[in-house]
Structures are given as structure tokens and as C-alpha cells.
Amino acid sequence: MGIRAFLAKPFAAFVINQRKKWEKNAVETQLNLMKSLVQQASSTLFGKDHKFSEINDYEQFKQNIPIHDYEGLKSYVEKVVAGESDILWPDKPLYFAKTSGTTSGVKYIPISKESIGFHINGARDALLSYVHETGNSSFLDKKLIFLSGSPEMTMKHGIHVGRLSGIVNHHVPDYLRSNQLPSYDTNCMDDWEAKLDKIIDETLPENMSLISGIPPWVQMYFDRIQARTGKKIKDVFPDFSVFVYGGVNFEPYRAKLFESIGKKVDSIETYPASEGFIAYQDSQKAEGLLLLLNSGVFYEFIPAEDYFKPNPRRLHIGEVELGVNYALIMNTNAGLWGYSIGDTVKFVSLDPYRIVVSGRIKHFISAFGEHVIGEEVEKAMQYAMQKHPEVELVEFTVAPQVTPPEGGLPYHEWLIEFAKVPNNLEAFAHDLDEKLTQLNVYYDDLITGNILQRLKIRALAPNAFIDYMKSQGKLGGQNKVPRLSNDRKIADEI
Structure with missing residues (x-):
């Protein structure tokens, strides 16, 4: 057993022990976080415009902070993009995650010095939860591949701008950096098909143990490998044992993906977004993803049937019910307030709070x-x-x-x-x-x-x-x- 695999187990036990503390006090954790976020942002332009100094409880929070999508926050975001400070959150963001909106064109989602760690730790803790439950840590000593966007960034008024996956790539811990693939230069390639061929060049000779990416693009990677080698993935990478994915429901792709692999491997689902790392699969045995309630985001939930009403019901975590389709609303430590991310979720467990992503509110x-x-x-x-x-x-x-x-x-x-x-x-x-x-x-x-x-x-x-x-x-x-x-x-x- 290598040093990474050996040290991962006690570290995983520590992280899970810390998580259990807020899991047992989820409602209190969220309401305290709401007050903390409001207090920290009370002197910002948004905080002054929405009278954050008057907010003492959730009822007042709902009265002062409207629900909106990116368009509703765009006038504030544009000031931040222009280089102004203390607009949505104290100081300036560390990064803008650049995304494509269906109605807004390019969107710039702020990532602050307070929020970046939660983006990184969400993915880390998903792996550590798996290690803690299964005892399998040997994959950490071998090669890991993350199929992601380019880590190259541009600058806007001193703020780095890039894709979320590329931003996160710059924060991969040093203990994983040495066994991470593809190389930085390959990851920077813009042409996806040329990039994929180069990734295959780099990974074929290696002992891959973990592969991460959106299922359809991982399938494309597997198809190219099979076309080049004539072999199942298990014969190309005998130690491949963990598949990490997010972004889409895995079930429609499962049969073909495992047929390509030629054996069953464990899978870990994650729910990252530019707005925050929302949830991850904390167990191979339980349905759903653990909602991260101590990660700098105060969540609200609107029953989907109410979403398009003039004054929809807004609920905090202590008011949700099993099986109801909710629009997910985020208030973050990067300055997004009453922000409708566009996703809908359902709770499959209230102890702990686990969700499944049920769709898009506008899809x-x-x-x-x-x-x-x-x-x-x-x-x-x-x-x-x-x-x-x-x-x-x-x-x-x-x-x-x-x-x-x-x-x-x-x-x-x-x-x-x-x-x-x-x-x-x-x-x-x-x-x-x-x-x-x-x-x-x-x-x-x-x-x-x-x-x-x-x-x-x-x-x-x-x-x-x-x-x-x-x-x-x-x-x-x-x-x-x-x-x-x-x-x-x-x-x-x-």
C-alpha cells in the first residue's frame, strides 16, 4: 500500500466525523449560515439595496431578498465584471466561472476566496466518503484521469476568468497532482477530438484506476480506446475501479458504459455547479446525494408547481418534504442571492438530507x-x-x-x-x-x-x-x- 492510500483512511475518518456533526444539526447549521452570510455582506451594494441590516430571521430574509435568475442579478454582476468592489460580496471575486446561458448569453458566476475551498473540498470529500465506507483506497496510488475543460484563463480587471472545471484544475492538491492525467498542455487544447486523441496517447501506457467525467464524453473516450486497441477497457486498464461522474443522470448510459468496460466498477456521483458544490454520493448503499449544508451556501426550495407564480412559497431545509419536486435556490458566500440555479431536486431522505436531481425548471x-x-x-x-x-x-x-x-x-x-x-x-x-x-x-x-x-x-x-x-x-x-x-x-x- 502506497503512502496516499495509507494516509487516506485516517483522513477520511476525520472528515466524515466532522461531517456527522453538522448532519445532526442540519436546520440549525443552515439558519446560522443564513445569518452569517447576511452579516458578512451587509455593507455591500446589494446588502444596502436590500436592507440586510434589518434581516434577523428567515421571514425577513424572504421579504428583503427576491428570487431571480442570472438576468435578475445581471446589473450587479456587470459592476463586478467592470472591476468594482463590494458589490455582491465583500472585496472582489478570485475568479469568474464562465458559463453559457440559454437566454443570457455568456454568464459570469463569481467565485470568492471564501467559496473556492468548498468547490475543491466537495470533490475531495466525495472520494473520502467512498474510501471510508468501502475501505478501498488503493486507487489513489495509481493514475487518475479527469476529463474536463481547459484550465487556461483570461483576465477581466484583475480577476481570472475560466471554466469551472479549469479553475478547479489549478487547485488539485499536490498529493494528487503527480498522478493526475491528462497533462496540463493537453488539457489546454481547444479542439475536443484532437484533445481526446492526445489524452488516449497519454493514458494508454498508464495504470489508470479512476476516471472522472460526464458519462457521454467518457463513453466517447472509451469508444476511441476500443477502436484503437480492439480491447475492452478492463483489459486496457486492469486496475480501473472507480468512475466519478456528474452533470447528467447516469442510468441511460450505464449499460453501454459497463459493456465497454467489460466489468462492473464502483461509481460516485457528484453535483458540482459554478455556483457551488451542491451534493455528492456519500454511500454506495443509499439512494441519492448528500446535500452539503455546511459549505457556504444557504439553500431555499420552491415547490415546482409554485415556481412561476407571482409569490411562490419559499422553504428552508427544515420545511422540505420527501418526494416533492423543488426548484433549487442558492444564497452563497460568493454573493449570489435568491439565485435560481435552474435545477429541480427531490428529497429521498431527510436524515441525512439526500436529494436526486429531477430535471430543469425550464426544461x-x-x-x-x-x-x-x-x-x-x-x-x-x-x-x-x-x-x-x-x-x-x-x-x-x-x-x-x-x-x-x-x-x-x-x-x-x-x-x-x-x-x-x-x-x-x-x-x-x-x-x-x-x-x-x-x-x-x-x-x-x-x-x-x-x-x-x-x-x-x-x-x-x-x-x-x-x-x-x-x-x-x-x-x-x-x-x-x-x-x-x-x-x-x-x-x-x-
């Missing part, structure tokens, strides 16, 4: 009032694939077909790229539709009421999604295709 299909969400289409896909085990999936997205060119009733069109097609595509579509009607009563009513016809599948050509992402300049890194849309913009382009 749904409700052309006829059905309000089908991402969680439902993914569960339907998972069900159909279980009934048709020969199927392997590359990617899929769903869109409404309101005025079918062939005539007839409207329907939901599922655009699917299969690695292995169903033996009976019609039966596969039927099982998808049956499960969706069970999961969404409004969809079922529209089907039985002959307002919608049953869904239709459009099987796509190989590389359809890769070609689409390439056409959008979003191939690789942390980019992903929306699972569903309420219009046909993406569907028609694909």
Missing part, C-alpha cells in the same frame, strides 16, 4: 398542459431498456411535434441515437409510452382523451449528437444536450 414539455419533466423521461427510458436488455443507448432528447408534417394528432417525438437498436422498435416505443403514462397523469389524460397520439421514436444516425454539439461549438468538456425541450429548436437542428 419540460407542456405543449398541451402535460408538464413532462426530465426525471420522468429518464425513468421511462430506464424502464424500457430493462425490458429490452439488448438495447444500448448513446444519447436522446425529447420534443413536441405539435403539427405533424404527416398529419394526424400531435405527439412527443423521442430522438434517440442507439449504439444497439431494439429488436422490436415498436415494442420499445410502446413500453416507453406506457411507463410515461404511469409517471405523469396529465400525459395519460391527453393520450386517453385522444388529444395526443402515443410517442414516436426517430432513430438517429451514428454521431448525430456529437455532430450537433460540434455545430454548436460545445463538443466535450462539461457540455451536455438538454434532455427535453418545449419547442423544436434543438430537435430540428439535430
